[in-house]
Amino acid sequence: MGLFRTLSYRIRALARKAHLDREADEEMRFHIEMLAADYEKAGLPKHEALRQAKIDFGGLERMKENLRDARGVLWIETIMRDISLTLRQLRKSPGFTFVAIATLALGIGACTAMFSVVNSVILKPLPVEKPNELVWFTSNLGEGLSAQTHRIDNFEEFRDQNESFSSMGAYFAFFDFWSILVDNGSGDGSDRIRGAGITLGFLDTLGVKPMIGRDFTEAEYQAAINESVPSAILSHSYWQRRFNGDPNIIGTSVHMNSAPTEIIGVMPPSFEFDSIFTPGTEVEALVAFPLIEQTNNWGNVLSIVGRLNPGVSIEQAQAELEVISERIRTENPNTPRFYHGVNTAMLDDWIRGPYRTAFYVLAGAVVCVLAIACANLANLLIARSNSRRKEFALRSALGAKRGRLIRQTLTESFLLAAGGCLLGAILAIWATKAISGLQAFSIPLLQTASVDTQSIVFVILISCAAGFSCGILPALQLSQKQPATALREDGQRGSSSARSNWLRRALVGAEVALACCLLIGAGLLIRSFESLISVDVGFDQDNAIAWRIDSERQFANNIERSAYYVGIAERIAALPTVEHTGLTDALPLGRNRSWGVQAKGEEGKRGPGGVAFPRIVSYGCADAMGIKVQDGRFFNAFDTADTQQSIVINEEMARRYWPEQNPIGQIAIVNGREYLVIGIVDNVKHSSLDADDSPEMYLLMSQQPDYASIELVVRSSAPKELLIAQVEQALEAHDSSIPTGEYTSLDTIVGKSVAPQRLIMRVLSGFSAAAIALAAIGLYGVISYTVGQRSKEIGIRMAIGAKQRVVLRLIMKESLQTVGAGVVAGIAAAFAFSRYLESLLFEVNATDPWIFASNATLVLGVSLIASIHPALRATKIDPVKALREE
Amino acid sequence: MAKSKADLLQGTLDLLILKALRRGGPMHGYGVSVLIKQWSKDVLVVEQGSLYPALYRLEEKGFIDFEWGVSENNRRGKFYNLTEAGRERLNEELTQWQRLSAAVNMVLELS
Incomplete structure (x- = not known):
């Protein structure tokens, strides 16, 4: 039977469950009656015959259960039954359920939001056609924008003489100051927008087209020579904002810079010029940029993008461009060489390269936080299942299969994860929206981040992973016990649970290690950020405001x-x-x-x-x-x-x-x-x-x-x-x-310039704060649990004369062993990973011993505080009560 | 009622049920158990605890189907019938069984 047929049969069987059960019931009764009839024929009185037949037949319910088994719907029914059982149990402990779901939701939500952002900023292909063919032209002359741009005559020679590129286009890189004043329609003034001047072939090279309307024509480039803005293509967001997405805008005329401008197109929402080329600086319109003598005199003004011919490597293209630029240099000996240097980079690397490390670090950090949350939850579940050990032992003694018990424990963690998934998805949508709305950030493609289908798939996958990883340890641990041993133990405080203790401590140790690692990373970034903002900017950023006039x-x-x-x-x-x-x-x-x-x-x-x-x-x-x-x-x-x-x-x-x-x-x-x-x-x-x-x-x-x-x-x-x-x-x-209203204070400008670093630093700090808090909670839970478990032992010790100090030391020693191992592992991990942070750090050594030491101490301190309360409680144990509590 | 006098070899129950249905025609579960008992001269007793799950399994696999009918004592009962697939299956199982039993016999007859 094919899988689909099996499944559909089983689902139908499930739907017909009641009906089938009735049929089975009838069939069994029929069997019993026939049997009774035969007994009667053999001479038994009617009443006695029926009784004998029933005895022969055996348990009717058990029989029906077997038949259900044979019908093969058992797994769905069992899952349903497990779910409803688990829901009942969860409802009985709302506190646990709330904490578990909230922890998971935060972890999953943060992970998903981070995934959505990383996906847009780093992973997804650029929103242009075949981005892996696109090449960005820089130069070998420093880092200023002028050193990334090229003269118009050079651009034309590159474009016309090369064999490597199928097309080339450019935009006027200094459009930030090409402001357009648009009549705001209300008759009382104008809005200032930015227009990016693009050359003929720019959009074709990228392989993007206006969503409605068309690209500029040759004639419009000619017209742009004499008039300031004869025609414009609007960005999708500006079109929505200013013209309410009116599709009839195409062909109409809007006053720009006091002259009529024809709106000839609107770009699609997937292609926002600014999110790719000028993140943080909104570009509302594209205008035609004429390649003429006058603009050529402006010097290096064009940012060039080229599309490689299929099969041509960037190295080949680079070599060819060098030949061309060398020829230009020899033919024009009197022009400074500065205008001719050319270097190339893949467009994708040029745009995203600087942000890859930072976002991978953040993604790693958020996964660590989720891992810590899962470890905590696993610990909670182990504690919970320990108190249910007797129940499980009894059930397994009564014949419940091991797989069934594992499944039931996993059902619990999966249900919690499902709750976390739902809440986390909502959280992620909200957080992603908040992050992508940060226009001020000059991080490319950040504003395109949203919770899309891929994010939904991700949230489901990661929730399943979380559910599985939280549940599998408690499940295995629980079902491993021989029923006889477990039953002999006195449920809550058995002394033979050393194994589960070991497991719980290992989990907490791992949490501490992760938290320690994150804290060190955050410490490095914070220090780096501090040295960055304490840089002497060379002007006085306080008490000054600048107006654009x-x-x-x-x-x-x-x-x-x-x-x-x-x-x-x-x-x-x-x-x-x-x-x-x-x-x-x-x-x-x-x-x-x-x-x-x-x-x-x-x-x-x-x-x-x-x-x-x-x-x-x-x-x-x-x-x-x-x-x-x-x-x-x-x-x-x-x-x-x-x-x-x-x-x-x-x-x-x-x-x-x-x-x-x-x-x-x-x-x-x-x-x-x-x-x-x-x-x-x-x-x-x-x-x-x-x-x-x-x-x-x-x-x-x-x-x-x-x-x-x-x-x-x-x-x-x-x-x-x-x-x-x-x-x-x-x-x-x-x-x-x-124009009034366009002002910024100088300190805002400084603040904005470090906004990406601040964002990364703050997010990582937030994650590490969450990590250390979660680890502390986990540690607190484990130590409390240990104290509870060992209360009898402690009671005996105190009864035979152990001082409170000794008890305190006993508990703290256990805690310190766990934490110590975690911190050592954390430092080692931080040391191993620190080289990935190096490129993000400003004037800070990635293995700065002081930062390592101080953050490790912080972890130790927080851990001590988390374990001191349960340890003190241990010293208050009343031996009489503890011993009587059997 | 006597307890089973011989344990049924794993898998032979299906064979017996299919055979009973072919020889005895459509019949209810009780009939199948009675027939097998009679034919085996009371040696093989099919317990209902095995019989019905086996019938359900065979039905799920499509070797038998059923319809509701009226029994000799005028009661509504479920009558099982061999399907075409069931007939083929029976032949396969018979061949296999004969091969197996012959082989076992050969081994046992070695002195």
């Missing part, structure tokens, strides 16, 4: 433009609560670009020149930002468009470009123009807190027109709310066209 206003020239913005800064500086104001086009830890730079007179001496990170500022910027001037001076109000073209450099730039002389008074060549170095300031962390110092330079707005966004930095020790209200009011009064 660039508007759509048009100016005749840069002199007018810079004067207008400097005017705003001066107006705000006049407020009584404000100490300093300054303008900058790049706040620290946000924007990322580099410009080519050389020290005059040094050209060619130390290679073909280098790069520095530029900030285009107004004269008050150093004071407003709190950047210290080390030597010379910062710009002042007397530096204008007509005075000496000047530059202020940072310490690192001075060290690198003028190593043997005082840079002040020297000439720096920036993008081909000469500037007089007038001052040296502190290094500012401009890309991330853990990055090394790199060259930075400050140029004056009135002398250098290449700036787009403008931030007004206001320094004041006044309360934030008051300052914000005052400044906004003053801005509004000064010029109502200045």
Whole structure:
């Protein structure tokens, strides 16, 4: 019989159970009557014949049971019976049930949420077509974004001359400052959104298409040359938010930057540009980016993605690109080499690589927490089953099979796991939503995390695993006993349960080891995070707020433009609560670009020149930002468009470009123009807190027109709310066209820049706190249980004169042995795994002995506290009572 | 009633039931046990404790089916009948049994 037929037969049999039972009953009675009739024929009186027949036939119920067996529905029925029996038992101890399910739900929920996140961030293929063919272009020139990007003419040569790639596309990497003001529809102002400028073929290379509407046409790229935003493709989330998902939006016109923009498409929800390429920085629209002479002059601005031809390896592609870029270099000897370097990485590695370790560590941690929770539950179940040992022994003496008893114990743990699974799934949905909603985190694809089908499968699998692993030890342990031995034991406090004690202590020891390992890991990350946030950022992050104030206003020239913005800064500086104001086009830890730079007179001496990170500022910027001037001076109000073209450099730039002389008074060549170095300031962390110092330079707005966004930095020790209200009011009064409401405090910027590290540190700390708490509870349970079991022995000891101190030592010794073994194992495990943490640590040694020692001590301390209470209880045992309790 | 005088060899019960049903035609469980007892001259006594589970098993495997009928004493009873599969099975089991018993005999007849 095929499996399906068997199953369907059995299910039908189960449904017909009552009917079949009745039939069997009738058949048995028929048999008895026939038998009785024969006896009657043989001469027995009718009454006696029936009696004899019944005796011959034997137990009717037992017979029916056998018949059910023969019918083969027994296993389903048994399971049903086991379930209802277990439910009854669980209902009898609601406290145990609640604790067990809650523990499991937390463990399973955390695991599932973590799985959903890891699945999206690390495991699932990128939401593009055949992501394993996609290559990201970087360069071999440092880590700044400009060093990851390429000039337009280079891009075109790569694209047209290569044999390795089937297609290539790019986007304008500095779109963060390509802001679009969208008429908000209510007639009173506009919203600022970000548009990413993409080149022809970008979406085709990725293999994604707009969900509705279409990609840009060649004509639209041409149109983009003259108008700012002639057409746009919206992101799915912006379309939902701003246009309520209106499908008729395609072809309509929306005012962007005060001009009509045709909406030509909406991207699918699976492809959010920002979640892949610019996590943490929302991109609401895609716009056409024209590849023309003007944009080419912007330098390295394109982030390039290429799709490899089938069968071509990234090494082959890399080799070919090097040949092409070498040719470009020889053909254009006068362009700095910086513009031509090219390196490649698989897109997947480039996007996710930096986060793999962190998320694997977190996933490992959460599995540890679940393992500890399971070990605890297994311990609880062993304790519970020990008190039921007599019942089981009796049943096994009466003929219950071992398998049946194991099954029943497992039913209990599986039911608990099922409860944990349901609650855990709800928890996971909630937690995943909370995590994916963290827009501020610059972790790619984090926002796409959700509890999907894979997560549901995962939660079911992990619940089964949890149910099995909690139940199997108690089940085996329980059913192993010979009934005779078990029956002879006096149920609760048998002295021969050394084996189960050993098992319970091993479980707790393992819990302590895992908790210890996690605590050490968390300790390392916390220390690393502390050293990260105590890094000198080079500016004063307290008491300063920055407003984004660039508007759509048009100016005749840069002199007018810079004067207008400097005017705003001066107006705000006049407020009584404000100490300093300054303008900058790049706040620290946000924007990322580099410009080519050389020290005059040094050209060619130390290679073909280098790069520095530029900030285009107004004269008050150093004071407003709190950047210290080390030597010379910062710009002042007397530096204008007509005075000496000047530059202020940072310490690192001075060290690198003028190593043997005082840079002040020297000439720096920036993008081909000469500037007089007038001052040296502190290094500012401009890309991330853990990055090394790199060259930075400050140029004056009135002398250098290449700036787009403008931030007004206001320094004041006044309360934030008051300052914000005052400044906004003053801005509004000064010029109502200045957008207001877009402000961030400098400490928020610093906080945001370490948000991923903080998230990882906090999650791991949370997990280890949960781990140590669970382990402590487990230890408490085991020691309490031991005390209970040994109360008779302790009673005897005390009766013959043992002091309380001796009893205390007896119990604590047992606890310390368990904990000690656990801590040693935990330290060893932490030591073995610490090298995986290394890449996550900042200025902390992965085997820092102090952190190892302090966390191991913490585990010991918590363990002692957990065991001291039951140990003290042991000393209070009244010998008389303990001995009488038989 | 006498207790079983010979233990039934494992698996032979099915064979006996199938044989009884082929020779005796459709009949109820009681009839099967009586027939086997008569034919074996009271040597083989099939206990109901083995008989009915065996009947149910054979039914589940499709070797026999049943219908409700009326017995000689006018009572509603379950009458078992051999199916086509049951007939084939009986032939297989017979062959096997004959081979087995012949073999056992050969061994036992060695002096």
